[in-house]
Amino acid sequence: MEKLMIETSSKQYPLFIGEDLRLEVGKVLSKLLKSTVTSILIITDDKVASLYLDDVKTSLDEYKHVYEYIIPSGEASKSFQNYYEIQGFALEKGLDRRSLIIALGGGVVGDLAGFVAATFMRGIPFVQVPTTLLAHDSSVGGKVAINHPLGKNMVGAFYQPEAVIYDTTTLQSLPEHEWRSGFAEVIKHGFIWDKEFLEWLKINIDCFSKINGQLATQLLKRSISVKAEVVKEDETEKGIRAYLNFGHTLAHAIETKLGYGKITHGEAVAIGMLFALKVSEQYYKNNLDIAHVKDWFEKYGYDVQIPSQLTAEELIEAMKKDKKSEEGIIKMVLLQEVGNSKVVSVSEEQLRALLG
Numbered sequence: 178m179e180k181l182m183i184e185t186s187s188k189q190y191p192l193f194i195g196e197d198l199r200l201e202v203g204k205v206l207s208k209l210l211k212s213t214v215t216s217i218l219i220i221t222d223d224k225v226a227s228l229y230l231d232d233v234k235t236s237l238d239e240y241k242h243v244y245e246y247i248i249p250s251g252e253a254s255k256s257f258q259n260y261y262e263i264q265g266f267a268l269e270k271g272l273d274r275r276s277l278i279i280a281l282g283g284g285v286v287g288d289l290a291g292f293v294a295a296t297f298m299r300g301i302p303f304v305q306v307p308t309t310l311l312a313h314d315s316s317v318g319g320k321v322a323i324n325h326p327l328g329k330n331m332v333g334a335f336y337q338p339e340a341v342i343y344d345t346t347t348l349q350s351l352p353e354h355e356w357r358s359g360f361a362e363v364i365k366h367g368f369i370w371d372k373e374f375l376e377w378l379k380i381n382i383d384c385f386s387k388i389n390g391q392l393a394t395q396l397l398k399r400s401i402s403v404k405a406e407v408v409k410e411d412e413t414e415k416g417i418r419a420y421l422n423f424g425h426t427l428a429h430a431i432e433t434k435l436g437y438g439k440i441t442h443g444e445a446v447a448i449g450m451l452f453a454l455k456v457s458e459q460y461y462k463n464n465l466d467i468a469h470v471k472d473w474f475e476k477y478g479y480d481v482q483i484p485s486q487l488t489a490e491e492l493i494e495a496m497k498k499d500k501k502s503e504e505g506i507i508k509m510v511l512l513q514e515v516g517n518s519k520v521v522s523v524s525e526e527q528l529r530a531l532l533g
């Protein structure tokens with residue numbers, strides 16, 4: 178097991194990474210949370226539950242009150258309804274301020290469980306136990322949220338976990354589209370921050386099935402380090418944290434307008450990143466080698482086209498509601514060059530022309 182420290186202005190916490198860590202969740206918690214935890218609520222989804230819930234529960238056998246709440250897998254579960262029902266469940270089971278929430282799953286579970294933890298009795302501790310590649314991004318840095326029909330992650334908080342316990346073995350059960358979803362966020366970290374990492378990915382990762390063992394740990398540690406560096410400097414997105422939103426302005430619009438869960442988050446981010454590269458080239462008159470990036474994405478099986486049923490007008494309308502927008506002016510993260518990002522206001526005309 179290896180340990181990275183995540184440092185933000187509000188909190189420092191460890192991220193443990195290694196094989197079979199789901200079996201050690203209890204052990205890690207008893208070392209970490211010295212004060213007594215009265216009860217634990219594990220929030221997970223149906224797919225993850227069938228694979229890993231028993232292992233995690235077994236690891237927690239020293240705790241007397243362990244409850245589980247299982248949501249359907251998929252983005253549609255980051256809903257007010259589930260949020261409301263979990264709060265009710267927690268109250269009925271008698272959770273109190275010394276209770277702990279464990280988010281066992283991917284980004285959806287982490288965001289929802291984290292938001293429940295952030296708001297239950299004004300905040301109780303939670304621990305992220307990611308089981309997807311995408312969650313290497315979402316489990317770090319404390320963004321927790323649910324979706325609103327008018328926009329993705331619109332109701333949420335910055336609320337840091339007590340720890341992240343990342344079992345790389347769980348990645349091996351991911352279907353192809355989930356690899357793709359998570360890998361887009363890995364690529365994003367290269368684009369916005371670390372050109373060398375991006376080149377390393379191009380050379381070392383030709384297909385997802387090879388990402389296991391040491392290679393998985395190496396890739397994850399590097400990608401997590403980018404995220405950790407950014408959130409260390411700017412926890413609450415007053416400045417450079419917005420760079421992590423590269424590709425997300427269009428991606429969130431696509432997800433919102435298609436309907437949550439109709440496309441995975443990362444696959445939408447891949448489309449959004451290609452679009453942001455086009456806008457960047459137009460804005461900075463630079464050459465970001467888009468044709469090559471597109472081929473590279475297609476090699477991994479990304480569908481790089483904006484879904485044809487979405488019109489430019491509805492995407493622009495959704496992009497105006499993005500959290501980076503100010504007074505209805507759309508802001509996007511653009512690249513001056515790979516590894517050098519900026520947040521830039523873009524005109525609707527410019528977007529319309531590029532959206533086609």
Ligand SMILES: O=C(O)C(=O)C[C@@H](O)[C@H](O)[C@H](O)COP(=O)(O)O
Pocket residue numbers: 314315318320329330362418419421422425500
């Ligand atoms: O942690 C961040 O900051 C990010 O922007 C990471 C994104 O990859 C992630 O999808 C995030 O949840 C999007 O946040 P939002 O604030 O734009 O909803």
